[in-house]
Amino acid sequence: MRAPASRRPEPAENLSAAEQKAEKARGRIGVGLIVPGFVFLLLFFAAPVFVLLAMSLYAKPPGAETGVFVPAFEVSNYVVALSEYWVPLLRSFLFAGIATVLALIIGYTMAYLVAVRLRQHKLLAAILLVILIAPFFSSFVLRTQAWKQILSDEGFVVEALRFVAILPEDGRLTATSIAVVAGLTYNFLPFMTLPIYASLERLDTRLLEAAGDLFASPMTAFRKVTLPLSMPGVFAGTLLTFIPASGDYINATILGNNRDTAMIGQVIDSRFFKIVDYPMAAALSTVLMVVILILVMAYIRKFGTKELF
Amino acid sequence: MQTTEDAKGGRMSTEGTRPEAAADQGGRAAVVPGAVGGADLVIENVSKRFAAFTAVDDLSLTIPSGSFFALLGPSGCGKSTTLRIVAGLEQPSEGTLRIGDEDVTDLPSHRRPVNTVFQSYALFPHMSVLDNVAFGLKQRKVADAVARAKEALELVELGHLANRRPAQLSGGQQQRVALARAVVNRPQVLLLDEPLGALDMKLRRQMQVELKQIQIELGLTFVHVTHDQEEAMTMADVVAVMNHGRIEQMGAPRELYELPKTAFVANFLGKSNLMHGKVVGRDGDYLQVEAAGGLQRVRADRAVAETGDVVLGVRPEKMRIFTAGEETVPAGHNRLDGTIVDASFTGVSTEYLVEVPGVGTVGTFTQNMGQVTGKAGEPAVMCWDPDFTFGLAGDDDVAAGAAERDA
Ligand SMILES: Nc1ncnc2c1ncn2[C@@H]1O[C@H](COP(=O)(O)OP(=O)(O)O)[C@@H](O)[C@H]1O
Numbered sequence: 001m002r003a004p005a006s007r008r009p010e011p012a013e014n015l016s017a018a019e020q021k022a023e024k025a026r027g028r029i030g031v032g033l034i035v036p037g038f039v040f041l042l043l044f045f046a047a048p049v050f051v052l053l054a055m056s057l058y059a060k061p062p063g064a065e066t067g068v069f070v071p072a073f074e075v076s077n078y079v080v081a082l083s084e085y086w087v088p089l090l091r092s093f094l095f096a097g098i099a100t101v102l103a104l105i106i107g108y109t110m111a112y113l114v115a116v117r118l119r120q121h122k123l124l125a126a127i128l129l130v131i132l133i134a135p136f137f138s139s140f141v142l143r144t145q146a147w148k149q150i151l152s153d154e155g156f157v158v159e160a161l162r163f164v165a166i167l168p169e170d171g172r173l174t175a176t177s178i179a180v181v182a183g184l185t186y187n188f189l190p191f192m193t194l195p196i197y198a199s200l201e202r203l204d205t206r207l208l209e210a211a212g213d214l215f216a217s218p219m220t221a222f223r224k225v226t227l228p229l230s231m232p233g234v235f236a237g238t239l240l241t242f243i244p245a246s247g248d249y250i251n252a253t254i255l256g257n258n259r260d261t262a263m264i265g266q267v268i269d270s271r272f273f274k275i276v277d278y279p280m281a282a283a284l285s286t287v288l289m290v291v292i293l294i295l296v297m298a299y300i301r302k303f304g305t306k307e308l309f
Numbered sequence: 310m311q312t313t314e315d316a317k318g319g320r321m322s323t324e325g326t327r328p329e330a331a332a333d334q335g336g337r338a339a340v341v342p343g344a345v346g347g348a349d350l351v352i353e354n355v356s357k358r359f360a361a362f363t364a365v366d367d368l369s370l371t372i373p374s375g376s377f378f379a380l381l382g383p384s385g386c387g388k389s390t391t392l393r394i395v396a397g398l399e400q401p402s403e404g405t406l407r408i409g410d411e412d413v414t415d416l417p418s419h420r421r422p423v424n425t426v427f428q429s430y431a432l433f434p435h436m437s438v439l440d441n442v443a444f445g446l447k448q449r450k451v452a453d454a455v456a457r458a459k460e461a462l463e464l465v466e467l468g469h470l471a472n473r474r475p476a477q478l479s480g481g482q483q484q485r486v487a488l489a490r491a492v493v494n495r496p497q498v499l500l501l502d503e504p505l506g507a508l509d510m511k512l513r514r515q516m517q518v519e520l521k522q523i524q525i526e527l528g529l530t531f532v533h534v535t536h537d538q539e540e541a542m543t544m545a546d547v548v549a550v551m552n553h554g555r556i557e558q559m560g561a562p563r564e565l566y567e568l569p570k571t572a573f574v575a576n577f578l579g580k581s582n583l584m585h586g587k588v589v590g591r592d593g594d595y596l597q598v599e600a601a602g603g604l605q606r607v608r609a610d611r612a613v614a615e616t617g618d619v620v621l622g623v624r625p626e627k628m629r630i631f632t633a634g635e636e637t638v639p640a641g642h643n644r645l646d647g648t649i650v651d652a653s654f655t656g657v658s659t660e661y662l663v664e665v666p667g668v669g670t671v672g673t674f675t676q677n678m679g680q681v682t683g684k685a686g687e688p689a690v691m692c693w694d695p696d697f698t699f700g701l702a703g704d705d706d707v708a709a710g711a712a713e714r715d716a
């Protein structure tokens with residue numbers, strides 16, 4: 001019984017009967033509030049994940065009809081999944097990574113403009129913010145379809161690029177990796193911009209004046225003050241962009257071709273709904289999930305444990 | 310480990326940390342100060358307009374190097390704007406700014422040999438206390454930045470909190486960090502914008518003493534902005550009283566107090582009893598002024614006008630008060646007759662408010678010497694040595710500054 005004893009919370013016996021009763025009631029309310037969320041998670045997250053894991057190990061009995069599988073412990077599903085589909089898997093992370101970096105550059109610039117540079121101009125900042133969020137109000141698929149039109153071979157973008165010879169005479173944008181990455185960047189941009197905006201909006205610009213007063217040029221003040229203080233937003237934004245982008249299949253489906261732009265989401269989609277190979281689709285989904293988990297963990301370990309403001 | 314280092318650090322010696330050393334280490338030319346206290350700050354005809362509003366109005370000031378200069382004025386009179394112009398955080402609409410022989414008007418803030426203690430402290434929340442203090446030195450690439458920052462923290466007695474984050478400190482401690490972060494750079498001019506404004510009274514008084522000590526110890530030029538007249542008077546060598554973007558009067562605290570030149574200064578810097586009058590004659594060194602139903606005297610060299618309408622003033626503590634009929638008014642003293650409307654005993658003294666016909670309410674007090682003089686409702690006589698009287702312009706507003714002082 002040395003010093004640490006005093007730091008322990010007061011034992012319950014020290015409380016009066018009334019206090020104990022109140023404490024218990026509060027406890028019950030707390031439990032009551034947690035239960036619905038817990039049940040929801042159990043029903044719609046834990047159970048499906050379990051089913052998915054189980055399904056990824058099912059086997060197709062020889063000679064069975066399409067879509068008939070039996071419970072098994074078919075680990076070879078994973079071997080096949082990795083050996084057959086490592087290219088789209090890798091490509092998914094590559095595309096998602098590039099899209100995240102692009103979205104970070106574009107999103108940070110926009111957020112900085114609205115939240116810091118235009119802070120005094122309330123109306124202009126509000127309008128820009130609305131423009132930033134507006135895409136959220138129309139459907140993801142619809143927006144991607146629109147991009148397909150914009151980037152189509154007959155569209156003005158391709159014609160203009162051909163005219164200035166950035167694209168060769170027969171060059172195109174649709175059905176290329178560029179289109180897919182552009183689509184991903186565009187579609188996930190708000191997820192990047194908004195968290196960064198939120199942390200930049202809280203930035204006390206008097207700190208920048210203080211940095212200037214202490215001999216820091218505007219560029220240095222940005223590097224030493226603005227950027228570190230917006231890191232929580234950058235951190236959240238990159239995660240919110242990278243994770244869904246690596247599993248995305250809509251952009252690759254609409255803006256890509258089925259050969260050298262295929263992303264893993266697209267493969268999973270076709271395994272599930274076209275070829276009806278549930279165990280393979282489930283195994284690929286599991287692989288995707290695990291890889292994302294590992295990447296995110298590594299990211300958090302590297303950047304997330306530093307004290308963030 | 311820590312303790313030996315602390316012991317060695319001790320209080321910072323001005324000698325070991327002269328800015329020339331910083332110059333040798335190769336800072337940018339513009340931010341490298343010369344000798345400590347080497348240069349005056351000269352503000353010439355500086356104005357600052359925000360749209361149609363003039364916050365600083367044709368201000369001219371010379372702040373001698375090495376002095377503790379206080380800019381005193383009510384809230385909204387343009388003190389912060391003036392400091393921000395000096396710091397380079399605000400561009401003047403007109404006028405020039407010089408430090409020593411160098412025109413710094415167009416120099417961006419990060420190139421000025423000036424540092425600021427901000428009212429909000431503006432400490433960097435993502436850096437340790439030590440990193441905050443070392444920030445300026447590191448920007449100037451001073452070699453032993455961390456060691457000097459530690460010394461500066463010792464100077465404000467916070468060496469033991471070097472590794473904390475600002476959010477983990479009390480308001481008073483944050484204030485000291487802000488101070489250390491600025492003085493560590495040994496600026497040619499240190500600007501302090503109501504640095505004690507957020508502290509409670511006790512801490513405020515303590516910090517006033519410490520600030521003054523640090524200023525003397527380091528020999529830096531301090532420009533201290535405050536709306537607290539007592540703070541300005543106790544700390545500063547020179548006080549400039551500011552009102553509506555202009556300097557009303559500037560001088561040593563005693564000078565300002567004993568001989569205010571405007572009603573605003575008379576009322577804002579301590580209290581004054583002011584009365585309208587008219588110069589009717591001259592008696593040697595004195596002007597004879599008809600005021601308050603009698604003939605008062607004021608030394609001609611203590612009056613801003615020698616003819617026509619004037620406003621006479623006297624400080625409450627310069628007056629004596631008697632129960633009517635028991636007065637002993639020395640020959641040649643000024644005299645007021647009135648009725649006591651309030652007498653409040655505070656222990657050390659009794660404060661009186663006396664209604665004087667043609668003047669209004671006059672305030673005075675007597676030190677508690679065991680006497681019992683006067684109750685509310687009784688007639689009273691007050692008198693004072695005419696040498697204590699000061700004369701202001703006749704069209705001055707006798708109420709100017711009183712409300713601002715009590716705000
Ligand atoms: N950026 C600004 N835009 C418009 N008006 C301002 C600005 N900064 C200060 N002012 C106005 O200038 C006047 C002086 O302000 P300030 O220098 O902060 O006063 P003080 O520090 O003496 O209280 C105030 O009336 C204030 O409203």
Ligand SMILES: [Mg+2]
Binds near residue numbers: 388390502503
């Ligand atoms: Mg101010």
